[in-house]
Amino acid sequence: MREKAVYVLGLLAAFVMIFNLNTVFNKLPDEAMQGAVYRIIFIHVPAAIDADIFFTVSLLTAVLFLVTRKFIWDSVTVSCIEVGTMLVFLNLVTGSIWGRNQWGIWWAWDLRMTSQLMCFLLYLGYLLVRPAIAEPTQKATLSAIVAIFAYADIPLVLMAIRLPNVRTQHPGPVLETGNLAPAFRAPFGIGILALLLMGTALVLVRLHQETTRREIDSLRRELHAA
């Protein structure tokens, strides 16, 4: 059942992605100021939005673990965080390439970009520190606390380009202000859906690995106890 879901989601993600890439590269015109390079936003922004979705799920499941003490929630948390961190990294790299072309620099230490880098480093820290704790309950509890703490950066990332009196190198919000051309809206939304489907398939694969790892841990304990 799980394997079937992974294949269905993966195929669906591939189909939606190919459809969207065809639209983005073959049907949309070049942007008046930026030329062809603006097309990076159709992967750069969806990656950030989907990462935030996965981090939000990880926040909820981290709280659920602390409340219920069921390990499945810890497994969902780490799976979502791993996929979310990959998407934030993708967002940072593609943004930096776009910035080099448009601003002439690879990076600017403005509030939006710095808070997004902090977000990446916080969740990377979660993933790097987690294996260092051997005892399963302690590992899951500390991981849940770190996941909740790390999420505190997300509102800052979202607000960074919306705060009054804060000037950022990063462009302002385009969705809610209506600054996105109508022709760009559909590929933008489909881009979000494509990465979300792919990310969900990856979360399911990662979740299965985490469940198997728990089985390995319990077998190891059984062997040591004997």
Place this chain on the structure above:
Amino acid sequence: MDITNLTFLFYGYSAAWIIITAFVLMLVSRGRRIDRELARLKSLVEDRDRS
């Protein structure tokens, strides 16, 4: 069309696909490692139960 912009567009999408592919390969390799470890431990438990 500006050739510089096309080059950076190529860099951007190449980087995205490299990151996604590397992540998927990492997941696959980890999955294989975990499956091997599980099979090894299960055979150890079976050996112990038999003896």
